[in-house]
Amino acid sequence: MQTIIPSDLNALKSLLTADFTAQWRNRRSVVLLLLVPVIILISWKGLVDKLGGAFVLSNCITIGLNAIGLMGYSNAIARDRDKGIFQRLRVAPVSARNIMISRLLVQLAMILLVTMAVFIAGYYADGISMSLTGYAVALLMSIAGGALYLGLGQAIVGLIKNPESVNAATRLVYFVFIMVGMFGELGNAGDIGMLGDQIGKIVKWSPYGVVRHIVSTGLEPATWSSDTTISLLLTIGYAIVFAAVGIKKFKWSSSR
Structure with a gap:
């Protein structure tokens, strides 16, 4: 009997179909990922005139990217690893590269979905309107920011094997990033001084701060500066760095 091994392209198509189907069946989590930044955006309507539409939109997008990389991606990887899904895939005629590419393409779709949802909610709920160029550049910056948080999620799931511990760690990191990031940036950008100048400077160059900054500047490309490039x-x-750590430390099985 002849064994037919599928090509890499066909294997990737099959993986994508399975991963998108799994994502659709878990659509409640997708709705939650969309709701959090949109609700914050609507609640911040009063800040649009004070801090600017780009600042408000960029914060909400950054919050959404945090949720995708930390609450979505890392927990899904940890759960599937614990269930032995990766072990079964590893003995199938598919490469490890295609397994991870498929997962990342699903997350890329989520990044685009969350970013577009914030753009649309900002336009209709808060009356925020940017140029088409601004939206396009901000979308590219969101993909770069999403890569950062996916890398962080990969690092966490690489360093921690137990799915419950992964869940606890991602929630803690998410909470710290959101609370310190939002209020630190508010103090830095709006001269409100919620957490002081020192915290504001630290947040500015933190993973939260740099992503928010490039997305904000992307919405207003004319304001691009050397700080944005940095x-x-x-x-x-x-x-x-996060991806390198996560890939190096990642184990396909949760067993020691």
């Missing part, structure tokens, strides 16, 4: 380089650097 933020973009740091975003790429953070993503590479």
